[in-house]
Amino acid sequence: MKKIFFVAVLSLGSLTAFAQDGEEKAGEATQVAVTQDDFSEIETSNLPEAVATAVATDYPSGTISKAYVNKQEQYKLEVTLEDGTTGTLYADKDGNWIEL
Known part of the structure; x- marks a missing residue:
């Protein structure tokens, strides 16, 4: 009788372990928004001379x-x-x- 009870518990435990592998959890979708950090586009001719000189010097x-x-x-x-x-x-x- 003990053996039958022990086999039944093991069988039930192993079946539930395999059943959990097949389950898929629905994950939440994460959405990332990329902003321009409050930068607004300007004409390159409107750059300060110091900035234009730095680019010309270093690059x-x-x-x-x-x-x-x-x-x-x-x-x-x-x-x-x-x-x-x-x-x-x-x-x-x-x-x-x-x-930045």
């Missing part, structure tokens, strides 16, 4: 394709080099590089 083969500014007078610059690589640089109004 002589680079051209500024797009420029953005925020309320703190920080500039986001999309720079393209001669070899076709592009990158984003951040500078303050005095032409100092910053990290």
Whole structure:
């Protein structure tokens, strides 16, 4: 009698363990919104001379394709080099590089 009870408990326990593997839990979808950090696009001709000089000095083969500014007078610059690589640089109004 003990053996039959022991076998029944083991069978029931193993069946429930396998049943849990087949269940899939519905996960919540996470949505990430990327903002431009309050930067608004400006003409590259409207950049301060210090910023344009900093790009010309540190990246002589680079051209500024797009420029953005925020309320703190920080500039986001999309720079393209001669070899076709592009990158984003951040500078303050005095032409100092910053990290955002």
